[in-house]
Amino acid sequence: MRVATWNVNSIRARVGRVVDWLVREDVDVLAMQEIKCKESQFPFEAFQEAGYDVVLHGLNQWNGVAFASRLPMEDVANTFTGMPGFGKELADGSLPQEARALGVTVDGVRLWSLYVPNGRALGDPHYEYKLTWLRELATQTAAWMSAHPTQPLALMGDWNIAPLDSDVWDIGVFAESTHVSVPERAAFAEFERIGLADVVRPLVPTGYTYWDYKQLRFPRNEGMRIDFVMGSQPFADLVTDARIDRNERKGDAPSDHVPVVVDLDLDLSAELATDDDDRPMIFG
């Protein structure tokens, strides 16, 4: 099974590119972020004609997450328990929920499409929202893993965090910026503490997943690595290959992010974990 995650930066502006890519690259399941539309606006037809079903969570022109899959999707969840909201307080005292998390199960593998809040600036209310959102996600993920210790799980998406200095083109430029701050990196590390790991990094040690549209960032290769597939041990045991499709930043009307692809061999789950010489070592 080939799975991928891609912040598409508006599916309506990019549907042709995305569907062409799915078919050309033989992808089974794609987690999308920033679809920037609600269900009534989603271009279902193009996906269906290519053999993909779509489930999505979109409330308005901001954020929005979706899955396209040519395998059956089950147990769809359009939020995680306790997900914080953001914005102007509602009549009941709560904050508006945003469309940033969507979970599905495909062939027994639990997958989430996540669009982590940007944070905007250090000290901005959105920055605290980002940290709280991540903390709650980690808490809920740990609880789920305790209840499903053997089921493969991956949190896929735009994490809006660069965990390593080498994940940005010039760490000096980011001295007072979001995405690289100590609290954000600590929030990311919490997912490693509860038993998830970046399953792509061991196979693709270098490379960015995002380049700003401005200032010739892509031609100069001034990018950021902020899109990750964080898998549990049972998920990592299935991984046979991974890649970052840098070509998707080229050509007409690209997203500012590119797809991150992971290949799984579901037959491996039935095998003993001893003779795994062909598989990459992901957990230490």
Next chain:
DNA sequence: ATGGCCCCGGATCGGGGA
């Protein structure tokens, strides 16, 4: 090659992105 922001709504700008 990969090229000097792009997306949205509902307007002719402002918010958001990172």
